[in-house]
Amino acid sequence: KISKRILVIGGDGIGPEVTRWGKRVLETVAEKYGHAFVFDEGLMGHAAIEATGNPLPDDTLEKAKRSDAILFGAIGHPKYDQDPHLKVRPEQGLLRIRKELGLYANLRPIKLFDELLAASSIKPEVLKGADILFFRELTGDVYFGEKKKADDGSWASDLMIYHAYEVERIARKAFEAARLRRKKLCSVDKANVLESSRLWRAVVQQVAADYPDVQCTHMFVDNAAMQLIRDPLQFDVILTANLFGDILTDEASQIAGSMGMLASASVGDGTGLYEPIHGSAPDIAGKGLANPLASILSAALMLQIGFQMQEEADAVLRAVEQVLKKGYRTVDIADKHTENSMIVGTDGMGQQVIQQLANS
């Protein structure tokens, strides 16, 4: 019987509605396998600004540090997107928790469930068998470099900066993972233009020397954005910087059929944070339409990576697979060409997975 403290942060938009189901899955796993998962709740993002004025209240940060893992939903609100001049912004909460907890490695597995082959905008024959693991650096780059702007609004800047140690630690994690997979690592940068990318490439080349069994290649980010769609099967592990990783993993969601299917694990030296890669989707928030599978799969990543509970994680994956096989689909993964598909909402999908998992 294993005990774990889990902090649940729903966040903004569809965050709370989907995270509810990630949590229910963890509860079901705890019951089924006799673990003791203790849950706490925290505020972050727009929700936290409304309640406290702070996108990451001290209370949330303290709870986060005391937890074994964090299940997070999504962040962002249209109010701030329409007004570029607002100083306090929801995203600051997420960026700060990543930095404070040292979550420098963001793992984003992109894998298509066979049942969803038809749901993608990409041709099935191009996709079939695609299985990519992204390592996105998460606490450096232009996200955290110094920000400046002229008082008169005539210019603004962000510093894109990397330290060698930041590149090295995530590169090692990525090479270790590649070793356990198909032993191919592609590092993505823009070394033909950027000084920080040339540092990135030089450090990755050095680390690669310690992993002669892993085939290491380098690709420019523009080319990578193209190759991901042209031929996703060529990739195994992709290692890249914070900004490039943000863009490429969202793009790669189309390989998995929908953004609503993609989970991520942010890990570093301590407590890990598990979250869908989708955003707060304000346009569908509160309508019960959002796909909870990304949150459920984030819970599975927590079990696997955070708690080393491989069997439990597999049980969740199998439950999701079964539910898809039975034909249940949220609108984002619905496909007019599949017969017998049943369109369900957030709760309908969540309940199906819980049932399947409980009875497995």
Place this chain on the structure above:
Amino acid sequence: KISKRILVIGGDGIGPEVTRWGKRVLETVAEKYGHAFVFDEGLMGHAAIEATGNPLPDDTLEKAKRSDAILFGAIGHPKYDQDPHLKVRPEQGLLRIRKELGLYANLRPIKLFDELLAASSIKPEVLKGADILFFRELTGDVYFGEKKKADDGSWASDLMIYHAYEVERIARKAFEAARLRRKKLCSVDKANVLESSRLWRAVVQQVAADYPDVQCTHMFVDNAAMQLIRDPLQFDVILTANLFGDILTDEASQIAGSMGMLASASVGDGTGLYEPIHGSAPDIAGKGLANPLASILSAALMLQIGFQMQEEADAVLRAVEQVLKKGYRTVDIADKHTENSMIVGTDGMGQQVIQQLANS
């Protein structure tokens, strides 16, 4: 009878082999329509470094300034990609000519020839009718901001910076273009994280006020990378920064079937530069396999945008269309499912277009 001076810069890799056909097309147009196009040649990139030590020799820059338009091939060489420490690099030539000539607006039209519907990795029903015009800012951003690195190699940085006037002038060009199209403009940034993007968004919002007839929306770059593949039909004009434009347009090449089909026009206050968006493709250089259509379509853009020769530009487009209709394909756009398709090399494809154009 119109006289024009055109500077031809083949550049590196497949650059010279494809540019040859862009030039041949211009010669054919001149003969057919009785114009006087005078051609000159210039060195740039790795080829120029080998010959002169300088990626953009003064001689080339002077010729460029004296020309009415520049037809350019591609830049880049694997030698530099493998060694991030080399100081003199081919790409510096291209970046400097863009800056020196004030080529701040890079137009990249993404349009699928119906004949190539089957050649893309994206489903035909998702693609059919896609027609996007990118405005990529080309002389600012992290490309030109200050670059620094530690002597001991412990860190390196690039400054991502935008001035309001830089955003405004390209935004105006993009809104003007949208007015003549479907009157929709989507500005892509990362304003939820970057100060320079918040400036970008604020300036675009201001300019938008002068174009009430154009529907202006804003999208985060990660979402845009996803939406381009999920549903390309939603876009008309896309306006974005230098780095984001580099990534998104390469990605969008999959909408047009292949990178080998995409042309671009870099314009500003003086002489314009016309080039394929593909790179130097060292792996196929010298093999006679490269698709010359991007260079040929770049020549068409020169006729249309640089010389206001709409009829001549249309004749080139029609010639390309006819050749595709007849079934001629270079390997990058070949499609096993199309019957009667004939695989040709660079010269085979070039000759077909010239013939078609001459006889039209």
